[in-house]
Amino acid sequence: MRRFLWDSISIQMLLVFLVVFLLVAHYMKHRKPKNFPPSPFAFPFVGHIHLMNFSNPYILVEKLIQKYGEVFSVQMGGTWFVFVNGLRMVKEVLVNQGENFLDRPDIPINSEVFSSIGLVSSNGHLWKQQRRFTLSTLRNFGLGKRGLEERIQEECQCLVDVLEDEQGNPFNPQLKISNAVSNIICSVIFGNRFDYHDKDFQKMLQLLNETVGLHGTIMAQLYNSFPSIMKFLPGSHQTIFKNWKLLKSFVREKIEKHKEDWKPTESRDFIDSYLQEIAKDNGGGSFQEENLVVCVLELLFAGTETSSTTIRWGLLYMAIYPEIQARVQAEIDAVIGQARQPALEDRNNMPYTNAVIHEVQRKGNIIPFNVPRQTVKDTVLDGFHIPKGTVMFTNLTSVMFDKNEWETPDAFNPEHFLKDGQFRKRESFMPFSVGKRACLGEALARSELFLFFTALLQKFTFQAPPDTTLSLQFKLGMTMAPQPYKICAVRR
Numbered sequence: 001m002r003r004f005l006w007d008s009i010s011i012q013m014l015l016v017f018l019v020v021f022l023l024v025a026h027y028m029k030h031r032k033p034k035n036f037p038p039s040p041f042a043f044p045f046v047g048h049i050h051l052m053n054f055s056n057p058y059i060l061v062e063k064l065i066q067k068y069g070e071v072f073s074v075q076m077g078g079t080w081f082v083f084v085n086g087l088r089m090v091k092e093v094l095v096n097q098g099e100n101f102l103d104r105p106d107i108p109i110n111s112e113v114f115s116s117i118g119l120v121s122s123n124g125h126l127w128k129q130q131r132r133f134t135l136s137t138l139r140n141f142g143l144g145k146r147g148l149e150e151r152i153q154e155e156c157q158c159l160v161d162v163l164e165d166e167q168g169n170p171f172n173p174q175l176k177i178s179n180a181v182s183n184i185i186c187s188v189i190f191g192n193r194f195d196y197h198d199k200d201f202q203k204m205l206q207l208l209n210e211t212v213g214l215h216g217t218i219m220a221q222l223y224n225s226f227p228s229i230m231k232f233l234p235g236s237h238q239t240i241f242k243n244w245k246l247l248k249s250f251v252r253e254k255i256e257k258h259k260e261d262w263k264p265t266e267s268r269d270f271i272d273s274y275l276q277e278i279a280k281d282n283g284g285g286s287f288q289e290e291n292l293v294v295c296v297l298e299l300l301f302a303g304t305e306t307s308s309t310t311i312r313w314g315l316l317y318m319a320i321y322p323e324i325q326a327r328v329q330a331e332i333d334a335v336i337g338q339a340r341q342p343a344l345e346d347r348n349n350m351p352y353t354n355a356v357i358h359e360v361q362r363k364g365n366i367i368p369f370n371v372p373r374q375t376v377k378d379t380v381l382d383g384f385h386i387p388k389g390t391v392m393f394t395n396l397t398s399v400m401f402d403k404n405e406w407e408t409p410d411a412f413n414p415e416h417f418l419k420d421g422q423f424r425k426r427e428s429f430m431p432f433s434v435g436k437r438a439c440l441g442e443a444l445a446r447s448e449l450f451l452f453f454t455a456l457l458q459k460f461t462f463q464a465p466p467d468t469t470l471s472l473q474f475k476l477g478m479t480m481a482p483q484p485y486k487i488c489a490v491r492r
């Protein structure tokens with residue numbers, strides 16, 4: 001009996017000792033670095049989880065900015081994140097000290113899906129090579145040349161045709177817009193477009209849409225904070241992994257097909273060019289097939305989701321602000337007319353339309369905290385010490401809605417981009433981010449947005465369905481997208 005008691009005490013003691021030891025070890029391992037940006041009180045193990053509002057990440061932070069200023073830190077699952085706010089500091093990180101903040105962090109969910117290779121989540125030499133190759137290949141296949149512009153114009157016509165089929169009745173335009181936009185990047189990477197009735201491609205787009213949405217779920221965010229535990233639990237993060245595997249196999253199939261009829265001397269598209277690079281590389285460098293799979297998947301995803309989400313915001317704003325829509329249409333009628341298709345050349349003569357597209361991007365704000373970065377080496381930012389490997393969020397929202405920069409930051413107001421009737425560039429407009437690692441597809445995206453937007457408004461007026469009020473509520477996923485909506489495209 002006594003012996004039993006002693007045993008149980010010692011086990012309790014052992015447990016207490018263990019817990020204390022773990023707490024101390026945890027504290028030592030995850031303690032805040034010296035002279036680090038300020039942060040509120042953090043619990044051991046879970047950090048600032050009590051401050052998180054998973055359905056609206058803005059709320060956590062509103063209070064923090066007021067209290068701690070432009071640069072502050074938050075701890076989640078043992079990792080310290082630094083948030084950077086305001087034009088001055090965001091530019092400091094992305095441009096002035098850009099070289100120091102060039103890396104991407106190891107976000108568990110991304111590492112699991114993209115394996116830290118490819119374009120978006122890779123670092124160092126590998127990233128540099130992939131980025132340089134992709135930029136020059138995009139250029140070869142027509143970015144900034146006549147070829148791709150014509151491709152987009154053809155696709156505009158196809159999109160106008162399928163919207164016309166709806167005969168002005170309420171419909172959800174999402175899949176058709178995604179298909180049209182996706183066809184542009186598909187032409188570049190696969191060398192072909194996909195018909196709007198192609199069942200396999202529609203399935204792929206739906207899978208992409210579902211997966212992007214799931215990235216905004218609580219389970220996905222918990223996985224990022226506690227991957228080693230969440231790995232074993234069921235939930236939407238498991239669906240995310242399953243879906244990306246399916247998307248990868250879609251890409252792999254295309255690559256296999258290219259390998260079958262590949263001619264070393266002839267390059268039809270991005271995949272062909274990459275296969276040439278692999279052949280030159282003899283498999284020794286960073287041009288390897290696994291990298292090709294991830295690059296293609298990332299281009300497909302980045303080239304589809306972002307531009308089509310922006311166009312969906314655009315149509316929604318036009319239906320909600322009919323007087324602005326009418327002014328865009330008047331400009332289209334004056335500069336282009338109804339007889340021919342819009343061309344990129346027209347952009348210079350259409351300051352109002354250009355301003356409206358910029359305002360859609362500003363207010364749409366589809367990547368509110370930018371894609372996260374990580375310090376390449378120990379760095380000093382605004383007097384704070386940021387050790388190598390710190391995860392940085394540059395808050396693009398704080399720049400694009402800055403009260404000191406914009407006359408009416410919360411209103412949808414194209415005048416933000418106009419001066420004396422001319423288009424006016426604004427430094428605080430940065431939906432594509434800025435600096436050496438800014439969006440690689442900016443030129444392509446800007447061409448797509450202008451051509452699709454003007455082609456649609458040339459032929460249709462967008463209206464809320466009868467007895468319906470359209471909402472500007474957003475839905476957070478990998479991007480900030482409008483809630484699914486139905487709209488009427490009334491032939492002009």
Ligand code: HEM
Nearest residue numbers: 119120302303306307371431432433437438439440441445
């Ligand atoms: C409206 C459309 C788009 C928006 C708002 C957008 C925005 C962004 C942003 C904010 C980043 C992060 C940049 C940074 O870390 O500083 C990014 C990266 C990237 N974007 Fe876009 N993007 C758009 C369209 C596209 C398109 C059409 C493509 C396809 C060619 C594309 C490909 C990429 C790639 C590959 C990266 C990663 C670049 C790197 O890490 O080096 N984007 N984009």
Ligand SMILES: *[C@@H]1O[C@H](CO)[C@@H](O)[C@H](O)[C@H]1NC(C)=O
Nearest residue numbers: 174175206209210213214484
């Ligand atoms: C996209 O996914 C969301 C769920 O995340 C769903 O509500 C929406 O209807 C989907 N859109 C299409 C066109 O499938």
Ligand SMILES: *[C@@H]1O[C@H](CO)[C@@H](O)[C@H](O)[C@H]1NC(C)=O
Nearest residue numbers: 058061062083395397398401
């Ligand atoms: C980002 O900026 C917006 C606008 O200034 C602010 O409301 C929000 O709290 C900021 N979020 C973070 C994470 O810094």
